[in-house]
Amino acid sequence: xxxxxxxxxxxLEQETIDQELHVDSGHLPPWLRGSLIRTGPTLFRLAQQxxxxxxxxxxxxxxxxxxxxKARYTGRFLRSPDYVKSSRTGLVSxxxxxxxxxxxxxxxxxxxxxxxxxxxxxxxxxxxxxxDSCYIAMTENPLAVQFNPxxxxxxxxxxxxxxxxxxxxxITTAHPRYDVARKSIYNFVSRLIPLRPRYVVYRLDNGSxxxxxxxxxxxxxxxxxxxxxxxxxxxxxxxxxxxxxxxSLFFMPLFGTxxxxxYTWKAQRGTRFRVMDKRDGKLVGTWxxxxxxxxxxxxxxxxxxxxxxxxxxxxxxxxxxxxFYLARLxxxxxxxxxxxxxxxxxxxxxxxxxxxxxxxxDSVREERxxxxxxxxxxxxxxxxxxxxxxxxxxVSFTAPGKFVDQLVKIDLQKNENRFWHEDGCYPGEPxxxxxxxxxxxxxxxxxxxxxxxxxxxxxxxxxxxxxxLDASTFEEMARLDLPHAIPFMLHGQFYAGVL
Ligand code: CO
Numbered sequence: 501x502x503x504x505x506x507x508x509x510x511x512l513e514q515e516t517i518d519q520e521l522h523v524d525s526g527h528l529p530p531w532l533r534g535s536l537i538r539t540g541p542t543l544f545r546l547a548q549q550x551x552x553x554x555x556x557x558x559x560x561x562x563x564x565x566x567x568x569x570k571a572r573y574t575g576r577f578l579r580s581p582d583y584v585k586s587s588r589t590g591l592v593s594x595x596x597x598x599x600x601x602x603x604x605x606x607x608x609x610x611x612x613x614x615x616x617x618x619x620x621x622x623x624x625x626x627x628x629x630x631x632d633s634c635y636i637a638m639t640e641n642p643l644a645v646q647f648n649p650x651x652x653x654x655x656x657x658x659x660x661x662x663x664x665x666x667x668x669x670x671i672t673t674a675h676p677r678y679d680v681a682r683k684s685i686y687n688f689v690s691r692l693i694p695l696r697p698r699y700v701v702y703r704l705d706n707g708s709x710x711x712x713x714x715x716x717x718x719x720x721x722x723x724x725x726x727x728x729x730x731x732x733x734x735x736x737x738x739x740x741x742x743x744x745x746x747x748s749l750f751f752m753p754l755f756g757t758x759x760x761x762x763y764t765w766k767a768q769r770g771t772r773f774r775v776m777d778k779r780d781g782k783l784v785g786t787w788x789x790x791x792x793x794x795x796x797x798x799x800x801x802x803x804x805x806x807x808x809x810x811x812x813x814x815x816x817x818x819x820x821x822x823x824f825y826l827a828r829l830x831x832x833x834x835x836x837x838x839x840x841x842x843x844x845x846x847x848x849x850x851x852x853x854x855x856x857x858x859x860x861x862d863s864v865r866e867e868r869x870x871x872x873x874x875x876x877x878x879x880x881x882x883x884x885x886x887x888x889x890x891x892x893x894x895v896s897f898t899a900p901g902k903f904v905d906q907l908v909k910i911d912l913q914k915n916e917n918r919f920w921h922e923d924g925c926y927p928g929e930p931x932x933x934x935x936x937x938x939x940x941x942x943x944x945x946x947x948x949x950x951x952x953x954x955x956x957x958x959x960x961x962x963x964x965x966x967x968x969l970d971a972s973t974f975e976e977m978a979r980l981d982l983p984h985a986i987p988f989m990l991h992g993q994f995y996a997g998v999l
Contacts, residue, residue, distance in 0.1 A: 504959040505903055505926045506830040508988040512542040512560060512575070516983055518651070521564075521571045521966065526978035528569045528968065529951060531935055534996040535565040536953050537649060538929075539578065539637050540989025541624045544826055547590025553598035553760075554824040554988070558583050559624035559637060561652040562986060564953070564966060565999050571966065571980055578637050579654035580645045582622040594620030597640070598758040598825070611753035615667040618753050619643055621657060625674035626991040628685070631707035634658070638674040640726070642689060649998045662710040664702060668692050671749075674991070675727035675796070679703075679778075680885055686714070686730055686778070688737070690722045692746035697722050701735050701776055715781020717774050721745055724763045724818075729800035729809050732886045734784065735776040736800050736809050736847075741769035741791045742818050765818050767791040773809060773847055773864065787847045789864040793817045798842060798877040801888055805850040812874050812894070813843045835903035842869040842877075842892065842910065870910045872917050873897045876929035876991070880947050883934065891948045893930045893971065907954060909974045918974035920967070924960040931994055932971060938996025948972045953994070955986055 541557025544550060551557050559578040564571055577583055585593040592601045595618050603611060611617045623637025623645040630636060636644040636658045642665070646655040659665050669689040676687040685704040691697060698718045702711040714735070721743035729736040744763045752762055773787040798810040814820050816838035828834045846865040870892075878893040889912070896908040898921060906921035907930050920927070930952035936944055952969040966980040 502830045503832055503835055505835060505957060507959065507962055507985050508926060508957045509544060509826050509829050510987065511545050512987050514984055515577060516573055516575045519573050519983065521573050521980040524979045524981050526976060528566060528571060528978050530569055532566040532951065534938060534994055535563055535649065535998040536931055536992055536994045537627050538562045538989045538992030539624055539627050542987045546586055549591045551592065551596065551599045552825055554826060554829060555597035556599045557624065558586060559622055561637065561647060562989060563652040567999050573982060574652045576652045578623055578645055580621050580623060581657060582620045595759055596620050597760055600756055600758055608754050619670055621645060624990060627993050628676055629995060630704065630709050634709060640672060640674055641670045642672050649995060660709060660711050664689060664711050673725060673727050677730040680882055686735060688728065692749055694746045697746050699737055714778060715776050717776060717783055726795040727797045729797040731800040731802050731807060733778055733802065734807060735778055736807065737774045738811065739772040739774060740793045741766045741771065742793060760821060773845065775807060775847065787864050789845060796877055798892060799879060799889055805848060807847040807849050809845040809847060811843055812840045812877055814838045814840045836901050837903060839873050839900055840875055842874050844869050869912060870917065872908045874908060875904060878930060878932040880932060880934055883947060893932055893952050895927060895929065920969055920974060925956050925958050927954045927956040927967065928989055929991060930954040931992055933994045937994060951977060955989065957985060
C-alpha cells in the first residue's frame with residue numbers, strides 16, 4: 501500500500517493547453533501580471549522501464565499566467581531529446597541523476613569513447629530567461645532545452661554558443677544567480693580534467709548567450725553542489741564532502757554506475773568554503789568547517805569584514821538523496837525526509853595572509869538562524885540579493901518524519917515564523933512575487949509586499965490547486981482549482997509581463 505501523497509509521484513500524462521482557471525476562493529491581486537513557469541518530472545513510469553529517483557523523471561513545463569484578476573494554465577511536456585526517444589522506445593534513454601539506460605557491452609564501450617551519448621537533455625530542475633527571445637529549461641548538465649514562454653512549447657535543444665561547450669564541462673548547477681546591479685547571470689561548470697579538476701565560474705552579460713569565464717578554482721576532488729552563493733562581490737562554492745573524481749565519472753558508463761553514485765561521502769574532508777572575487781576572478785580564500793550537506797544556498801551577504809553564507813543544511817547529511825528514491829517516497833510510511841534548517845556560516849573575509857590560502861579550525865562561526873525545517877528557499881531577490889534580507893519563505897514539515905506538508909515564512913528580525921498548513925495537503929516551492937515585479941520601482945515598498953504562489957497537492961480530492969498567500973501576513977489570498985493532480989515539481993520562476 502502506498503502513502504497518501506504517493507499520487508505526487510505518479511505519471512501525469514495529460515497536457516493542458518491555455519485553460520482558464522476557476523478562482524475557488526478569494527481573489528487574485530489586480531497588480532499580478534505575468535507568468536509563473538515551473539518545471540519538474542511528471543513521467544516516472546515508461547512503457548518498458550521506470551525511473552528510480554524523483555530527480556530522474558521526464559519534464560513537463562507548467563505555466564500559470566495571471567492578468568486582470570484571472571489566471572490561465574498550460575501544462576506541456578518538454579519535448580526534449582530524452583522525452584522524444586524515451587516515449588518512442590519506452591526505455592530510459594540517457595543517464596539521469598540515478599537511472600541509467602540498460603546498455604549492452606558494446607554500447608558501453610561506444611559511450612565510453614563518445615561521452616555525448618551518455619548525458620541526458622531533460623530540463624526538469626529549473627528554468628532560466630537568458631534574454632527576451634531565449635528561455636531555457638535546465639538540469640545539472642549544460643545541455644538545455646529552449647522553450648517559448650508564450651505557450652510553453654518546446655523550441656529545441658539549446659547549447660551555449662561558446663568555447664565552454666565541451667564534454668569536459670558536463671556538470672553545472674540549475675541554480676544560476678542573477679546580479680541585479682551588473683545585469684549578469686553567474687554560474688559555474690566543473691571541469692573534468694583528471695589531473696587538475698577545477699570549477700570554472702562564468703557569467704552571461706546583459707542578455708548574452710555566450711559565457712565569459714570569470715575565474716577558476718582548482719580542487720583535488722569535485723564536490724556535488726546543487727547551487728552556490730553570491731553576494732555583491734563574491735561567489736561562494738560550498739564544497740561539501742560528497743565528492744567524485746573525473747576518472748570515476750568517465751568510467752561510469754562502463755560499469756553502469758548512476759551519476760550520483762559516483763560520488764562518495766568523505767566526512768573527514770569537512771566542508772570547504774571557496775570564495776572567489778567576482779571583480780578579478782581570483783580565489784580570495786578557502787575556509788574549512790565540519791562536514792555538512794545542503795542542496796540550496798539561500799543567500800550570501802557582506803557584513804563588515806565578514807561574508808555571511810546562509811544554507812538550508814540537512815542534519816542527516818547526504819542521506820536525503822536516498823530518501824528521494826521513488827520506491828521509498830511512495831511506500832506506506834515512506835516519504836520521511838531529514839530535517840534541514842537555516843544555518844549561517846560567517847567567514848572572516850579580511851585576514852592578512854589568507855589570500856589564496858586556507859583557514860582551518862574555528863575561524864568559521866555557525867549560527868542557527870531559525871528552527872523550522874526549510875527547503876526550496878525564496879526571498880525578495882531583486883531587492884535583497886546584493887545586501888541584507890529579513891524574510892525567507894519555503895516548504896517545511898509539521899513534524900520530523902513527515903514529507904513537506906506546510907509552508908513557512910521566517911522573519912529573521914523578529915525571530916518568529918508563520919505557517920500555512922492544511923490537512924492532507926502537500927505544497928511546493930512558494931515562489932515569491934513582489935508587488936513591484938515588472939515595474940521600475942525595484943526597492944519601493946516593504947520587503948514582504950507581494951504574494952507567494954505555490955502548487956499544492958490536495959490528497960483528499962486527488963488533485964492540485966494553486967495557492968496564493970499574502971506574503972506579508974502569510975494568510976490565504978486566493979485558491980484556484982487545477983484540473984488534475986500535478987506531481988511534485990522542482991523549481992519555477994515568475995516572469996512579469998509574460999502572458
Ligand atoms: Co534546487
